[in-house]
Amino acid sequence: MTVVALSGGVGGAKLALGLSRVVPADELLIVANTGDDFEHLGLAISPDIDTVMYTLAGLANPELGWGRHDETWSFMETLAAIGGDTWFRLGDRDLAVHVERTRRLHAGETLSAITEDLCRRLGVAPRVLPMSDDPVRTRVRTDDGWIDFQDYFVHRRCEPVVHELVFHGAETARAHPAFLAALSDPRLTAVVICPSNPFISIDPILALPGVRDALADCAAPVVAVSPIIGGRAVKGPTAKMMGEFGMTPSASAVAQRYGTLIDGFVVDFADMDQVASIGARVTLGQTMMTTLADREALARTVLGAAAVLMNKPRR
Amino acid sequence: MTVVALSGGVGGAKLALGLSRVVPADELLIVANTGDDFEHLGLAISPDIDTVMYTLAGLANPELGWGRHDETWSFMETLAAIGGDTWFRLGDRDLAVHVERTRRLHAGETLSAITEDLCRRLGVAPRVLPMSDDPVRTRVRTDDGWIDFQDYFVHRRCEPVVHELVFHGAETARAHPAFLAALSDPRLTAVVICPSNPFISIDPILALPGVRDALADCAAPVVAVSPIIGGRAVKGPTAKMMGEFGMTPSASAVAQRYGTLIDGFVVDFADMDQVASIGARVTLGQTMMTTLADREALARTVLGAAAVLMNKPRR
Numbered sequence: 001m002t003v004v005a006l007s008g009g010v011g012g013a014k015l016a017l018g019l020s021r022v023v024p025a026d027e028l029l030i031v032a033n034t035g036d037d038f039e040h041l042g043l044a045i046s047p048d049i050d051t052v053m054y055t056l057a058g059l060a061n062p063e064l065g066w067g068r069h070d071e072t073w074s075f076m077e078t079l080a081a082i083g084g085d086t087w088f089r090l091g092d093r094d095l096a097v098h099v100e101r102t103r104r105l106h107a108g109e110t111l112s113a114i115t116e117d118l119c120r121r122l123g124v125a126p127r128v129l130p131m132s133d134d135p136v137r138t139r140v141r142t143d144d145g146w147i148d149f150q151d152y153f154v155h156r157r158c159e160p161v162v163h164e165l166v167f168h169g170a171e172t173a174r175a176h177p178a179f180l181a182a183l184s185d186p187r188l189t190a191v192v193i194c195p196s197n198p199f200i201s202i203d204p205i206l207a208l209p210g211v212r213d214a215l216a217d218c219a220a221p222v223v224a225v226s227p228i229i230g231g232r233a234v235k236g237p238t239a240k241m242m243g244e245f246g247m248t249p250s251a252s253a254v255a256q257r258y259g260t261l262i263d264g265f266v267v268d269f270a271d272m273d274q275v276a277s278i279g280a281r282v283t284l285g286q287t288m289m290t291t292l293a294d295r296e297a298l299a300r301t302v303l304g305a306a307a308v309l310m311n312k313p314r315r
Numbered sequence: 316m317t318v319v320a321l322s323g324g325v326g327g328a329k330l331a332l333g334l335s336r337v338v339p340a341d342e343l344l345i346v347a348n349t350g351d352d353f354e355h356l357g358l359a360i361s362p363d364i365d366t367v368m369y370t371l372a373g374l375a376n377p378e379l380g381w382g383r384h385d386e387t388w389s390f391m392e393t394l395a396a397i398g399g400d401t402w403f404r405l406g407d408r409d410l411a412v413h414v415e416r417t418r419r420l421h422a423g424e425t426l427s428a429i430t431e432d433l434c435r436r437l438g439v440a441p442r443v444l445p446m447s448d449d450p451v452r453t454r455v456r457t458d459d460g461w462i463d464f465q466d467y468f469v470h471r472r473c474e475p476v477v478h479e480l481v482f483h484g485a486e487t488a489r490a491h492p493a494f495l496a497a498l499s500d501p502r503l504t505a506v507v508i509c510p511s512n513p514f515i516s517i518d519p520i521l522a523l524p525g526v527r528d529a530l531a532d533c534a535a536p537v538v539a540v541s542p543i544i545g546g547r548a549v550k551g552p553t554a555k556m557m558g559e560f561g562m563t564p565s566a567s568a569v570a571q572r573y574g575t576l577i578d579g580f581v582v583d584f585a586d587m588d589q590v591a592s593i594g595a596r597v598t599l600g601q602t603m604m605t606t607l608a609d610r611e612a613l614a615r616t617v618l619g620a621a622a623v624l625m626n627k628p629r630r
Contacts, residue, residue: 099357121397
């Protein structure tokens with residue numbers, strides 16, 4: 001592998017798609033957060049893996065930001081009619097992935113092996129890897145106490161104030177060996193932290209034993225893309241959470257929080273006023289990804305930043 | 316309860332629908348075979364319960380003979396695309412029932428409580444009761460050895476020659492208490508054995524401890540409807556199995572096999588030549604149920620036969 005990308009859901013998947021169009025498939029590893037994973041209706045659901053997989057397969061639903069664009073909703077309609085839980089919406093086609101994944105997990109296959117096979121069948125060329133085959137579950141402390149992540153994120157629509165996050169199981173989960181192997185590959189040219197929520201999409205990956213050390217020791221620069229543009233998150237609760245954690249929602253605050261973990265930080269041209277506070281490691285670019293060309297251009301910007309950093313002393 | 320009906324799938328469900336239109340809802344108990352139940356893709360599937368439930372709810376698919384008429388197939392299409400098992404077809408709406416039932420079973424609810432609630436929500440007025448809340452699984456001995464029922468019935472399309480059937484778990488399963496209570500109700504006026512396959516739909520019910528005794532001791536006549544018309548089964552492998560078991564596929568052979576269990580036997584006018592061999596307990600009627608009126612008429616014929624028998628010495 002020459003490029004490793006760490007990704008959460010929508011924003012991360014967009015950049016992963018951009019990267020997949022400028023990096024040869026066998027040189028790109030996309031590591032997806034699994035802290036969002038949960039069991040619902042008896043099914044094993046991996047929202048970030050699926051968003052990345054559907055996005056790379058050209059199947060993602062751009063309006064919803066989750067699920068598939070060619071979806072039907074008969075299952076959900078009927079589930080509502082028979083009194084089932086409908087707060088987490090599952091399309092009929094999406095459901096096939098959850099049912100099949102659950103069946104295969106119960107049969108003893110690993111999440112990574114299942115993901116690899118699903119990606120192959122859906123025509124996804126680069127490897128999409130769960131950060132771990134061991135379960136990690138993000139939990140959120142709110143005014144109502146500790147709740148499961150999807151309860152916070154989907155059921156309560158990120159409305160509760162977040163006081164604290166834990167990644168249950170992360171201390172003992174093993175980062176996927178292929179992830180650690182990729183980070184120690186001497187041919188590595190860039191580690192990309194996608195513009196995902198640092199607290200709920202990237203931190204669970206960083207919480208796995210050995211990951212921070214492997215990032216510090218790897219041959220390539222670590223370049224993050226700001227999920228904040230002009231003080232706002234493109235999608236999701238990043239800015240809201242930053243406020244709740246006592247931070248100013250800004251690109252520079254994200255850079256500061258990543259601290260010495262990152263070598264480079266890509267911010268939007270709209271955040272030119274943040275350049276001074278971020279410092280020498282900043283790269284300006286267009287980080288708002290509306291079109292496919294935007295995704296490709298940002299991928300090139302990030303890889304370019306890494307190439308420049310490769311020739312400088314780091315950290 | 317004044318009427319108890321024992322039912323398998325399609326044929327039984329048709330007569331159950333007829334009965335539901337001529338017997339007050341709170342006086343009719345439909346007991347469904349669960350020997351066909353199985354786990355598939357991690358889901359608990361109860362084909363006969365569902366066929367009865369969908370039929371009484373006006374949701375059944377008359378072309379397929381299983382599932383719903385308002386069905387969509389996105390799940391199955393996608394499951395095929397990702398390499399899942401597709402020999403047992405599950406529609407998107409049907410799937411909601413299986414997923415929700417499985418979830419509730421895993422949460423500790425009984426199959427009967429779940430069935431009762433699903434029926435209520437789908438607007439089914441009479442009580443549909445699984446024969447037992449304990450698992451009973453029909454297995455089939457073929458030239459290839461013992462196989463699961465649905466493997467024989469759906470996957471291999473009833474093609475293998477059947478040598479033997481067992482109802483795994485039946486010896487220790489408890490007939491549902493409400494089933495036994497209904498059979499001992501002094502107000503009972505008829506026990507109806509629907510025109511279902513005797514070997515795979517009715518025998519599993521009869522195999523439960525106490526059921527044969529309760530039928531022998533009950534206050535009402537037991538009246539069966541022949542699943543064979545003119546030497547052929549309306550649907551399914553009844554005639555084929557009879558041949559494989561060394562019986563002539565005929566209404567009278569079915570009556571003979573039920574033996575002293577039944578007090579009355581309803582055969583189609585087409586089988587008038589069987590009357591002599593069946594004997595005094597025979598009633599002629601139109602047993603082919605094409606229209607809703609046919610279902611109602613057959614229900615009246617069966618209840619009429621029971622009413623006549625009620626005034627005769629029995630067995």
